[in-house]
Amino acid sequence: MSAPLGTIRTVACPSLRAEPSPVNLRQCIPESAWNDLLSSGSRRSYSPGAPLMHQGRAPGFVVALIQGTVKVTEDTRDGQNVPLALRGPGELLGEVGVLLDQPRTASVWAVTRCVGHSIPSSTFLSLVERNRLTGALHRFSLNRSLEKEAHLQSLRRDSTEARMARFLAHLAREVGEIRGRSTTIHLGMDRAELGLMLRMSRATAIESLGHLKALELIKCGRKHIEVPDIDTLDLYTTRELRDVI
Known part of the structure; x- marks a missing residue:
């Protein structure tokens, strides 16, 4: 039987506390580099339900999100549209496809009204080199992999x-x-x-x-x-x- 709500605060177990929320790219790079990304892109607004990018399409741009919440989804072979994650301000969307020069592996949809800066792929790659962002992007990708692993552990346990x-x-x-x-x-x-x-x-x-x-x-x-x-x-x-x- 579950304990009454009033007892919850007395059973903390620090080693089992939920993992800290992962940082977004905005928190991984210098402010000057983030501002460089924004100034190099076109500011766009997205209404709730609008697509920011589609799975399977060529990776022609990335989006630096500055406002709102988006949903990342994947179309599976059996016809399901499976939600993978929610992302918020400070996120960079679509960078994996651009860096690997591969089609999008997922779609991204606006959940609330969103504002982002759309940056062409060639411009983004130049910014990565100019601002020496390769290491930060690697850590960003690794952080997301750890987040996925923590989620899978929770599903199993x-x-x-x-x-x-x-x-x-x-x-x-x-x-x-x-x-x-x-x-x-x-x-x-x-x-x-x-x-x-x-x-x-x-x-x-x-x-x-x-x-x-x-x-x-x-x-x-x-x-x-x-x-x-x-x-x-x-x-x-x-x-x-x-x-x-």
């Missing part, structure tokens, strides 16, 4: 509720919009898509969200989640892990 709590805490730190003392996550996806990201059915995703809501760890909207306190959500995750271990 955690209970459904802990899996959902860990994922929402991660998103709150990564793309959450701070509103007073709480943080709002604009998901841009329904419960079935959320379930796909966490390898659970729509019904299980709804059940997990309902359990966290009943504990007052989250508040649910149609396509957004409000997290009153991210640290408390983290501590719920560690308590669930302790009970499993």
Whole structure:
């Protein structure tokens, strides 16, 4: 049986705390280099639902995102459109295809109103050389690989509720919009898509969200989640892990 919400703060286990939110590219490079990227691109606005780039297309540009939340998706061979991640301001989108000179491996869609600077591939490659960004881009890519591995570990190890709590805490730190003392996550996806990201059915995703809501760890909207306190959500995750271990 789950412990009452009031006891959650007493069971912290530092070695099992949810991983820190990964840094974005903006935090990995000098301010001058980021400003150079922005000044070399064309400022564009994207309405909710609009595509920023399409899977399979030639990598003709990258986008430096300065406002809003986007959803990264992949079209699978069996016809599913699977959400992979949400990204926020400070992200660079589409750089892998440009650096490897390969077609896009995923699509990117605006979840909220977004603003970004579109930078042609040739210009971006020149900026990378001029600002000596190769090392920073390598660390950025490695950081994303570690993030993916942490997510896969959670899928293998955690209970459904802990899996959902860990994922929402991660998103709150990564793309959450701070509103007073709480943080709002604009998901841009329904419960079935959320379930796909966490390898659970729509019904299980709804059940997990309902359990966290009943504990007052989250508040649910149609396509957004409000997290009153991210640290408390983290501590719920560690308590669930302790009970499993």
